[in-house]
Amino acid sequence: MTFTIDHKSPIPLHVQTEELLRKLIKQPQYQKGKHLPNEIELAQKLNISRGTLRQAINKLVYEGLLVRKKGFGTKVNNIVSSKAVSWLSFSQEMAVRGIPIEDFETKISWAKPEEVVSNFFDIRGNRKVLKLEKLRGRPEGPFVYFVSYFHPRIGLTGEEDFTRPLYDILEQDYHVVADLSKEEISAKGADKFLAGKLKLDLGSPILLRKRFVFDQAERPIEYNLGYYKADSFVYTIESRRDQ
Known part of the structure; x- marks a missing residue:
């Protein structure tokens, strides 16, 4: 998969990064448990700041698509979860x-x-x-x-x-x-x-x-x-x- 971000696009960098990550984690090796590249390496490949990358990763973590463990890295969350279609206070x-x-x-x-x-x-x-x-x-x-x-x-x-x-x-x-x-x-x-x-x-x-x-x-x-x-x-x- 090609790691590219269009820095001239009107689409915010963190949104582009989020969509790239969604495609990346569908690859077989990541579905089987391989950890994603570390944040420094991935940010350098995309020519973006670690803050921008972290914002995109955080979004997927809180959607339950990724799980991050300190000292080990980030990988696809293979635990099955369900969510309601609406919510109330x-x-x-x-x-x-x-x-x-x-x-x-x-x-x-x-x-x-x-x-x-x-x-x-x-x-x-x-x-x-x-x-x-x-x-x-x-x-x-x-x-x-x-x-x-x-x-x-x-x-x-x-x-x-x-x-x-x-x-x-x-x-x-x-x-x-x-x-x-x-x-x-x-x-x-x-x-x-x-x-x-x-x-x-x-x-x-x-x-x-x-x-x-x-x-x-x-x-x-x-x-x-x-x-x-x-x-x-x-x-x-x-x-x-x-x-």
């Missing part, structure tokens, strides 16, 4: 089900993000991001613990009234429309912290729901983690078979 989901929701705890802070969050937002250095933690559930008790990180570009201050629906705040106060959500769901055992929050025995089953939220320009705006009691969460997937 947590408050909307619960309203549809007719479930009354209470906020048991709300904590707002500024935190230096972990590497996975920094990579998603594509921010570097010691820049802090707004972190929102919420313990939510039915009136009789909590069943989900949320942790959200927000891109500094939005302009959130931490003084917002987070009893309001989150995406209403973003849209009405900051003109940021949450347009696209990509999700991952996995299982884990409750550690001491989560067991305490959700009133579970240590090691009890937890469903971890990761949500990656983008605006209308497909720029990342929120990295969300939801830890659910396993018996409280059902994920319904609707899909159509390609003809």
Whole structure:
């Protein structure tokens, strides 16, 4: 395969790079588990910056097409996954089900993000991001613990009234429309912290729901983690078979 980027094209470099990577990973050797060329080598071949390349790779990582492991490299993700055709906020989901929701705890802070969050937002250095933690559930008790990180570009201050629906705040106060959500769901055992929050025995089953939220320009705006009691969460997937 020829590695070429048209630097005179009106199409942004990161978009061209993303499409090239989509074609590259369909080749048999990468489908069989071969790692992609390292970022330095690939960026040099394409005559682009590592930042541009990383932006394209990050997009495919969060679509679940690629998996990246520090010290080993990037390769095709061969784990089968499914995604829903539409999405709702947590408050909307619960309203549809007719479930009354209470906020048991709300904590707002500024935190230096972990590497996975920094990579998603594509921010570097010691820049802090707004972190929102919420313990939510039915009136009789909590069943989900949320942790959200927000891109500094939005302009959130931490003084917002987070009893309001989150995406209403973003849209009405900051003109940021949450347009696209990509999700991952996995299982884990409750550690001491989560067991305490959700009133579970240590090691009890937890469903971890990761949500990656983008605006209308497909720029990342929120990295969300939801830890659910396993018996409280059902994920319904609707899909159509390609003809």
